[in-house]
Amino acid sequence: GESVGLHLPTLSVQEGDNSIINCAYSNSASDYFIWYKQESGKGPQFIIDIRSNMDKRQGQRVTVLLNKTVKHLSLQIAATQPGDSAVYFCASDSGSNYKLTFGKGTLLTVNP
């Protein structure tokens, strides 16, 4: 079945460092991927997305890389700030199912 998993449950970095959060997915039919950030007491907040016809997409301080060959995507956060501390989820959508399949989440802690 379809599943989206994360390699590391926790990640601790120093302020100013770059952070990399990884995610693996199993469904080859997945054609849309999203990264969400969830802070305590809030719902998931959209960070960046990428479609399967792309390998890389950049936003403000964030980059998502997609490797369809090994079914892997990553989120890179440049110059990580304390405000980036949160749980990060990857999610996939195969379009025709009208649903997102989420990974378990990675807790990012940024140390000042």
Added chain:
Amino acid sequence: KAGVTQTPRYLIKTRGQQVTLSCSPISGHRSVSWYQQTPGQGLQFLFEYFSETQRNKGNFPGRFSGRQFSNSRSEMNVSTLELGDSALYLCASSSGGDMGGYTFGSGTRLTVV
């Protein structure tokens, strides 16, 4: 513009009771999805509605149901509550196209005692 609004924010219910949660999507969005979030299982898809029609349903028992109204507002209902139903219930709205544009609300925290 206003985001996705979920009410109530917090609920405490007793086992065996039933509960109804409400979600108002972003204006113009016709798709509403519901997710259950627990520490053990993470975020799991419950169901999705578009123009009052359920287009997909997750692997949850029949005690979990939902509906969508003509103004796109949605409700989900859980009957005969169990302790394991304690969770954060999240609603997401989108335009309803084949991919993307999901915006989440802040959720309803349900505690079953």
